[in-house]
Amino acid sequence: MKLRHSPTSPFVRKVRLAAAVLGQALELEPADTLDPNDSLRQQNPLGKIPALLTEDGMVLFDSPVILAYLDQLAGGGRIIPTDPAARFAALRMEALADGMMDAGILRIYEGRFRPAERHEPKWLEHQAQKMERALDAFEAAPPVASGAIHVGDIALGSALGWFDFRFEGKWRADRPKLVAWFDDFVGRCPGFAETKPVG
Numbered sequence: 001m002k003l004r005h006s007p008t009s010p011f012v013r014k015v016r017l018a019a020a021v022l023g024q025a026l027e028l029e030p031a032d033t034l035d036p037n038d039s040l041r042q043q044n045p046l047g048k049i050p051a052l053l054t055e056d057g058m059v060l061f062d063s064p065v066i067l068a069y070l071d072q073l074a075g076g077g078r079i080i081p082t083d084p085a086a087r088f089a090a091l092r093m094e095a096l097a098d099g100m101m102d103a104g105i106l107r108i109y110e111g112r113f114r115p116a117e118r119h120e121p122k123w124l125e126h127q128a129q130k131m132e133r134a135l136d137a138f139e140a141a142p143p144v145a146s147g148a149i150h151v152g153d154i155a156l157g158s159a160l161g162w163f164d165f166r167f168e169g170k171w172r173a174d175r176p177k178l179v180a181w182f183d184d185f186v187g188r189c190p191g192f193a194e195t196k197p198v199g
């Protein structure tokens, strides 16, 4: 399986962590999301990474779909629980963590796509508040820091690692329970050190 990737994408890191947890091999193929000639746009019309090229010729995106595929490939029920209550708790956690990353990415893109004098403070604040509310929700009801690693853990670990990388770890202030959860996750998630964002 080939993964179209960049070393800084938190959504790509989700996929790499899931594969590490499941003991699956991924070949990494860099993608330039800004290059109109990159084959990524034929593979994923949205031009986004991660995109997974499977051995039987499919291209899968986005990250929750890829994680579901990897879980299925591993026999099912490995990173997506089968028990309905646990399943929807894990999927909801994944969605909240993914949403925080989406908000963070929009903040970064505002800086990347517009000159500083045209930044829209209201829009940036709107996105920042999504991140803050989601982080507060995780702090108020921290995930259980034991048991098998699931898609919710993987998404939250990727999000917090990326917030350290892009937002100077500001999420840590006044969130001791989430910091404790993250410290534990970093220590027990296969592949975490190897997938640290660089760039």
Ligand SMILES: N[C@@H](CCC(=O)N[C@@H](CS)C(=O)NCC(=O)O)C(=O)O
Residues within 6 Å of the ligand: 008, 009, 010, 011, 012, 033, 046, 047, 048, 049, 050, 061, 062, 063, 064, 098, 105
């Ligand atoms: N919902 C998608 C989000 C993926 C995403 O936002 N990827 C970013 C990189 S981290 C990207 O490819 N951006 C390029 C673009 O939006 O054109 C997922 O879960 O995979």
